Amino acid sequence: MTSTHQNVSAPPPAERKAYTPLTAAIDVEACFSLLEGRWKLVILFHLFGGKVLRFSDLEKCITGISQKMLAQQLRRLEADGIVERTVHSQVPPRVDYRMTPWGQQLCPALDSLLKWAELREQYSIQ
Numbered sequence: 810m811t812s813t814h815q816n817v818s819a820p821p822p823a824e825r826k827a828y829t830p831l832t833a834a835i836d837v838e839a840c841f842s843l844l845e846g847r848w849k850l851v852i853l854f855h856l857f858g859g860k861v862l863r864f865s866d867l868e869k870c871i872t873g874i875s876q877k878m879l880a881q882q883l884r885r886l887e888a889d890g891i892v893e894r895t896v897h898s899q900v901p902p903r904v905d906y907r908m909t910p911w912g913q914q915l916c917p918a919l920d921s922l923l924k925w926a927e928l929r930e931q932y933s934i935q
Contacts, residue, residue, distance in 0.1 A: 846882060
């Protein structure tokens with residue numbers, strides 16, 4: 810398995826919020842809602858590692874996604890502060906997308922989820 814966060818450094822230590830089981834569940838659900846949908850994670854994995862991709866590049870990389878759906882998902886990720894959209898003033902206009910520094914911090918969390926999923930085989934869970 811390859812790591813998605815090879816070039817991501819850990820954020821500086823911050824004061825951690827104290828969670829109860831209820832507040833932890835609510836906050837994790839809110840995090841998952843930022844990533845829910847068929848295409849968001851696929852888009853993010855293409856942008857991890859500091860990659861900068863144009864709309865057309867993402868469209869080519871992601872088999873089966875429509876232009877409308879790609880545009881909607883990118884707008885949502887941008888509104889949530891996970892992806893940054895840059896419009897270059899040239900003719901024809903060029904727009905590219907990259908992860909924000911906060912969005913890039915998802916890499917270690919998603920790596921941990923992948924490792925957790927791999928444990929399923931070790932525990933012979935059917």
